[in-house]
Amino acid sequence: MSALTIFSDKDPSAPLWQSRDAAAIGEQLTAIGVRFERWEADRDLGVNPAPEVVIAAYQHAIDKLVAEKGYQSWDVISMRADHPDRETLRTKFLSEHTHGEDEVRFFVEGAGLFCLHLAGKIYQILCEKNDLISVPATTPHWFDMGAAPHFTAIRVFDNPEGWIAQFTGDKIADSYPRLER
Ligand SMILES: CSCCC(=O)/C(O)=C/O
Ligand SMILES: [Fe+2]
Numbered sequence: 001m002s003a004l005t006i007f008s009d010k011d012p013s014a015p016l017w018q019s020r021d022a023a024a025i026g027e028q029l030t031a032i033g034v035r036f037e038r039w040e041a042d043r044d045l046g047v048n049p050a051p052e053v054v055i056a057a058y059q060h061a062i063d064k065l066v067a068e069k070g071y072q073s074w075d076v077i078s079m080r081a082d083h084p085d086r087e088t089l090r091t092k093f094l095s096e097h098t099h100g101e102d103e104v105r106f107f108v109e110g111a112g113l114f115c116l117h118l119a120g121k122i123y124q125i126l127c128e129k130n131d132l133i134s135v136p137a138t139t140p141h142w143f144d145m146g147a148a149p150h151f152t153a154i155r156v157f158d159n160p161e162g163w164i165a166q167f168t169g170d171k172i173a174d175s176y177p178r179l180e181r
């Protein structure tokens, strides 16, 4: 079940607010300009699907996003507990960063923790299968896939090159809870 936990960005010791209720989560995230919706990730992908398989299975969802917002490229990120690059990638995404475009992700398997740093608060969003999230461009954030990652997400970009990030150099992520799994 997806979840949202909000902290002050000055105090990681106790959450200010927490919920697993979809409507309540949606309300909080809409208030800060984050799109969060439950879509249907109902296609059978088999075990460890290749990116082409994921794209083909969810072309209808990609087409919908492209028609809505004119996105220009997309890819698939899939991580498993035995992936040889899991630690390197976990460390990279755990560094606070921004993008010059909205961060649009559709989770079609597993889960990951998005952490947004905005308006003096940290919004930790546990995204799970079926969740579509769009984080506004320039929002400082980090992402935790956990020590034993298991997720597949479609990433949709507003530029032909794909994933481009600017790291803020802020070590704030080190003080906040990580994905517990
Ligand atoms: C579920 S996609 C996570 C990796 C990524 O693309 C990103 O920008 C994290 O912040
Ligand atoms: Fe990001």
Ligand code: NI
Pocket (backbone or CB within 6 Å): 109, 110, 150
């Ligand atoms: Ni799975």
